[in-house]
Amino acid sequence: MSSPENPILSVSSVEAVYNGAIAALHGVDLSVGKGEIVALLGSNGAGKTTLLRAVSNLLPAERGAITAGRITFDGEDVSRASPSQLVRSGLVQVLEGRHCFRSLTVEENLFTGALGRSSSRTGVKADLDRVYSLFPRLAEKRRTRSGLTSGGEQQMTAIGRGLMSRPKLFVLDEPSMGLAPLIVDEIFSALKRLNRDEGLS
Structure with a gap:
């Protein structure tokens, strides 16, 4: 290459x-x-x-x-x-193994990805809406504690939390490990969309 x-x-x-x-x-x-x-x-x-x-x-x-x-x-x-x-x-990594804060809700987990940013509330809310548009099932589970969601939903939460940090380069370690093929397709489709529409590496 x-x-x-x-x-x-x-x-x-x-x-x-x-x-x-x-x-x-x-x-x-x-x-x-x-x-x-x-x-x-x-x-x-x-x-x-x-x-x-x-x-x-x-x-x-x-x-x-x-x-x-x-x-x-x-x-x-x-x-x-x-x-x-x-x-x-702008260099953000999602670790192998779906590391979510199990006692926090899905939405609280997502908000942790925006900590340390200088964005306004409006900017953070726009990014949250962006994550929910990529992973609609997270919007449905936003008030559910992450520890009570499925493995696929936890992986989507971990990826969504990373996206809340506004990465330029998104590093994912084993994003499909242990997930059902339909969930893998959903995750990779969202990542492909981000790459195509926003130029995310």
Whole structure:
């Protein structure tokens, strides 16, 4: 695959370890163009999740670290940026495993994605309506605690919460894992629509 001219994300010769000793990534290179959809394929243990965590600087939470290489996002070196700085700049990740706040309602979960934004209430409400238009079943369950919703609805909630942060680059780890084919189609159709209509990478 040829590298895009002005990538929104560039990973250059990145290496990473866990616990200071277990090598997980060896000289990885990756470019994602603006408005491009890229999928990482590989067997279990190949390093896909580790690479995504490196991009979002979430490795320290797993006792991991980037030991070499460079990661740039939107033209800026973000190798040492904090996860919260990355989210504010538009790099948002939805983790594997449908991490919802189970005791909060679907709508409360979605609102947490807008925390730290400088948007007005009107802007946040518009983004909430956007999520509900992408995932109508969330609108129906907006007052239901997330822990009482299905696995597919929890995944939609996690994706919707990420969208509330207004990403430029949306990183999803195993978004279809353990879900029924109809739910997977619904989620991927929504993501394709965002890419087509808004240029979301």
